[in-house]
Amino acid sequence: MVNDGPTRRDVMAAAAAITSAALAPGMETQAQDQSPLLRSIPSTMERIPAIGLGSWITFNVGNDDVLRDECAAVMAAFFDAGGRVIDSSPMYGSSQAVIGHGLDKLNRPSQLFAADKVWTSSGSQGPAQIEQSRRLWDVPRLDLLQVHNLLAWESHLKTLFDMKASGNVRYVGITTSEGRRHDLLEDIMRTQPLDFVQLTYNIDDRDVEERILRLARDRSIGVIVNRPFQQGALTRRLEGTPLPEWAGEIGATTWAQFILKFILGHPDITVVIPATTRVDHVRENLAAGSGPLPDEAMRSRMIAYVQDL
Amino acid sequence: MSEWWTYRLHDFLLFSPRVYWRVFELHNEAVWPLQILTMAAGVAILILLVRPRPRSHKIISFLMAMLWIWVAWSFLWNRYASINWAAPYVVPAFLIEAALFLWVGCYRGTLRFPGPGTRRAVGLGVVVYAVFVHPLVALFAGRPIEAAEVFGIAPDPTAIATLGLAVLVPRLGVGWFLVVIPALWCIASAVTLYALEAADGWIPLAAAGVAFGYQTWPRNVIKRPAH
Numbered sequence: 243m244v245n246d247g248p249t250r251r252d253v254m255a256a257a258a259a260i261t262s263a264a265l266a267p268g269m270e271t272q273a274q275d276q277s278p279l280l281r282s283i284p285s286t287m288e289r290i291p292a293i294g295l296g297s298w299i300t301f302n303v304g305n306d307d308v309l310r311d312e313c314a315a316v317m318a319a320f321f322d323a324g325g326r327v328i329d330s331s332p333m334y335g336s337s338q339a340v341i342g343h344g345l346d347k348l349n350r351p352s353q354l355f356a357a358d359k360v361w362t363s364s365g366s367q368g369p370a371q372i373e374q375s376r377r378l379w380d381v382p383r384l385d386l387l388q389v390h391n392l393l394a395w396e397s398h399l400k401t402l403f404d405m406k407a408s409g410n411v412r413y414v415g416i417t418t419s420e421g422r423r424h425d426l427l428e429d430i431m432r433t434q435p436l437d438f439v440q441l442t443y444n445i446d447d448r449d450v451e452e453r454i455l456r457l458a459r460d461r462s463i464g465v466i467v468n469r470p471f472q473q474g475a476l477t478r479r480l481e482g483t484p485l486p487e488w489a490g491e492i493g494a495t496t497w498a499q500f501i502l503k504f505i506l507g508h509p510d511i512t513v514v515i516p517a518t519t520r521v522d523h524v525r526e527n528l529a530a531g532s533g534p535l536p537d538e539a540m541r542s543r544m545i546a547y548v549q550d551l
Numbered sequence: 552m553s554e555w556w557t558y559r560l561h562d563f564l565l566f567s568p569r570v571y572w573r574v575f576e577l578h579n580e581a582v583w584p585l586q587i588l589t590m591a592a593g594v595a596i597l598i599l600l601v602r603p604r605p606r607s608h609k610i611i612s613f614l615m616a617m618l619w620i621w622v623a624w625s626f627l628w629n630r631y632a633s634i635n636w637a638a639p640y641v642v643p644a645f646l647i648e649a650a651l652f653l654w655v656g657c658y659r660g661t662l663r664f665p666g667p668g669t670r671r672a673v674g675l676g677v678v679v680y681a682v683f684v685h686p687l688v689a690l691f692a693g694r695p696i697e698a699a700e701v702f703g704i705a706p707d708p709t710a711i712a713t714l715g716l717a718v719l720v721p722r723l724g725v726g727w728f729l730v731v732i733p734a735l736w737c738i739a740s741a742v743t744l745y746a747l748e749a750a751d752g753w754i755p756l757a758a759a760g761v762a763f764g765y766q767t768w769p770r771n772v773i774k775r776p777a778h
Contacts, residue, residue: 302566304633306573335565335634420562473561519567 278324279531281512283413284462285437290355292506293531294327295320295524296468296517302335312519314344319521321351323528329440329466329515330379331359331390332371338378345380356381357466357515359417361390365397372405388415388440392423392430399434413437419468421449431457440466443511445504445548446476455510464512467505471516476501483551492540493533498523500544502530507541560746566634568747575689575705576698578630589618589703593682593712600664600675600719608663612656615713618703619649626706641739644732645706648713651728662726666719670765677715677758681708685754692751707755710736714762723766730766734759 278291295317303309317328330337338358345354358375360368376384387405389398395416402414415438418427431439431454439458443450444467458465471477480497492507494500498516505514516527536544579586592614599607623645632638656662666674685708686699702708710733717729737755744752 299565299567302634303570304566304574304630306570306577309570309573333636335636 278326278528279506279535281464283437283464283512284458285413285464290513291324291326291531292511292513293325293502293528294329294355294357294466294513294515295325296515297328297330297337297341298334298468298517299473300517300519301330301337301340303340304336309519310340310343311347313340314347315521316518316524317341317344318348319524320528321348321353323525325524325528326353326355327357327466327513327515328354329357329468330375331361332375333359333361333390338375342378342380350381354381355386356384357386357388358384359388359390360398360402361393363394365394365401368394368398368401372401383409384411386413386415386438387411388417388438390417392416392418392426395430399430403435413464415439415464415466417441417466417468421447424449424454428453428457431461431463436461436463438464438466438512440468442469443467443505443508444470444472444476445501445545446472448545451508455508459510465510467511467514470501470505470514471498480548480551486547488543491534492536494530496526498526499530502527503535504541504544506531507536507538560742564743564746565636568749570634571743571747572689572694572698574630574634575700576695578626579697579699579701579704581630582625582704586701586704589621589701590682592618593678593702596712597675597678597682600666600678603664609657609660611664611716612652612662615716616649616652616657618709619645619652619713621703622706622709623649626704641736644735648728648732655725655728661724662720662729664716664719665721667721670718670721673761673765674715674718677718677761678712679715681712681715681758685711688751688754692749706736707740710734710740711755711758714758717762718765727766730759730762734763 279293280289281292282289300316301313303313320328328341330341332338345351356379358372358379360372360375362368362371372384372387387402389395389402399414399416402411405411406414415436416427416430416434417440418424419440419442421442427439427441430436439454441450441454443455443465447469455465457463477497480500483497485494485497485500489495489500492500492503494503502514502516505511518524518527596611596614599611623642627638627642627645652662664674682702686696686701689699690696700707702712713729713733714737717723717726717733720726720729723729737759741752741754741756741759744755
């Protein structure tokens with residue numbers, strides 16, 4: 243399906259954007275210091291917290307009751323700090339079941355925004371896998387379903403758009419990571435009415451800035467950022483180095499906050515989903531939404547500083 | 552998988568080191584005191600190798616078959632699969648290994664472990680390592696003894712012991728299954744440990760290398776047994 247001109251969706255999004263801008267000028271809002279940083283989903287202008295929670299590796303703890311409860315504690319701290327978006331995938335081992343366990347322990351927080359994926363090379367097996375995922379989360383429906391790593395994307399997107407039309411999912415997206423298959427990603431973004439695209443973006447991996455993020459803005463597609471810390475490699479590389487004094491100007495007190503603020507300083511980023519196993523880290527991550535975000539000049543300064551290390 | 556060359560080893564890692572080693576800890580706790588029985592089976596195999604009796608080779612094959620089945624079901628299927636969705640796909644290979652032990656070793660009775668010359672020392676050494684030393688690697692690597700990988704309970708020492716038996720067989724023939732499946736497992740395990748940045752990842756790889764090397768090294772280099 244090719245969409246050349248403005249669609250009904252585009253018009254609605256534009257109208258909602260104008261309304262939102264009139265009510266809350268600026269790129270994002272924080273009514274109070276403690277409230278989470280909010281961003282708008284471009285296709286509907288629904289407001290969601292800009293810092294979410296990933297589950298790759300960190301929530302794959304199997305049947306280990308001790309570690310399952312630790313994950314539930316991370317989720318509790320996440321929701322306490324105003325978080326909503328949790329992201330998972332059938333590829334992530336036991337992560338979906340562990341999220342379900344955590345939600346159960348937390349009495350099913352109503353603010354949850356459940357983001358999951360479909361990951362199978364068979365289009366016909368997609369619906370069964372999605373239903374299995376929903377059961378593992380134990381939620382009435384998932385808010386966002388994404389085609390994981392573009393696997394069998396044509397057949398899965400058809401399934402997901404049908405589900406959206408019938409009200410069984412609210413948003414549809416596609417994902418990639420580590421800069422893979424960006425040409426195909428662009429093609430799909432140009433031709434399909436996506437709500438979200440998920441990709442890797444951080445202070446070291448900025449390939450998406452030139453084309454993908456601009457395209458997302460032009461097409462009113464929300465952007466979810468995975469692997470903000472390069473699976474911990476980026477923070478491990480930086481942790482021996484002191485933060486620059488001027489990091490205080492944007493309220494960053496740790497390297498993790500420095501990195502997250504850099505990402506969120508880009509106006510086309512909707513949500514970033516750092517993963518962690520630690521309660522103190524999830525609080526630290528959520529706190530990155532407090533205080534000022536870097537403007538373009540500050541972001542350039544941040545890049546130059548990290549590159550020189 | 553497209554653009555496969557862009558993937559790094561770490562991209563395939565599904566779990567953290569802590570979760571991986573706790574799997575062994577929880578498994579040991581769940582099956583205790585079965586470790587005593589499997590260790591006893593290991594000791595029995597060593598005794599039968601050192602002081603062979605008429606049906607020693609069949610008893611050894613039977614014990615090994617039972618241990619491969621047990622590890623496949625209890626560890627891979629019931630435990631490891633909870634954090635690694637690929638584990639169930641390995642189970643058939645373990646069951647084939649067990650079936651071949653039963654077929655070639657017990658039914659046909661053609662699998663014997665004479666271990667002549669240096670083979671004897673190396674082969675027995677590898678089996679002794681698998682049964683008695685490998686469980687202690689956890690301590691040397693800074694992990695609790697509760698996370699020890701025990702022969703007949705965890706796949707690595709079971710595969711390593713099988714590779715030791717392979718060294719003891721001068722001409723494997725159909726007995727190549729003693730090398731192929733355990734070596735493939737050891738390579739997979741070494742890759743996993745490398746991705747987990749565990750210092751002991753070279754051990755299963757070395758065991759596979761020793762067994763493969765002894766079976767493929769030019770025969771004129773290895774001293775033939777005196778007749």
